[in-house]
Amino acid sequence: AQSVAQPEDQVNVAEGNPLTVKCTYSVSGNPYLFWYVQYPNRGLQFLLKYITGDNLVKGSYGFEAEFNKSQTSFHLKKPSALVSDSALYFCAVRRPGNQFYFGTGTSLTVIP
């Protein structure tokens, strides 16, 4: 069973506009949710995580994500996109048993 889904392979946004990268999850219990970013020819870098508490999580580089339990979503957002935000973004979930599963990734392109 798929644990995390990123419905968009590609997201394009103009510089200065808000951006959203979508993620939905399907795990039982309380999920641990993560966002990572991968720049070309680099390893994944941690952006932010939701474990418990406030549904709005703030992370690195001005990114934030909102945990929505009723919609089982954890969308990544940023109020004003930068060209340097162009990268591949992965949503991940830690399932029971300490197993991590990554989404298929969303390629974000910020257009100058």
Add this chain to the structure above:
Amino acid sequence: DTAVSQTPKYLVTQMGNDKSIKCEQNLGHDTMYWYKQDSKKFLKIMFSYNNKELIINETVPNRFSPKSPDKAHLNLHINSLELGDSAVYFCASSPLVGDFGFTDTQYFGPGTRLTVL
């Protein structure tokens, strides 16, 4: 200082050869992982080690074998390499947190690009 390092960065080899990729982390983490990222950028977990014990082993061919000489190292050995093994392999590590030992944020190495000819 590099937190998670991998060697080599690039590896080009012939079909049928045996090769190893090394990984070291200096973060004092308890768990280490190996991931395979294919040409479509899909990321698939292969193995993880916790205190020298294999705790996850997904549907990976037994030609792949992880070896952990100590908590800071998790090497990946591949026998009889095949064309389909060409990919980028990432090592990662994470701490255990809380009373129940949940794995937390993973830190990734820079990757090893394996090309099998």
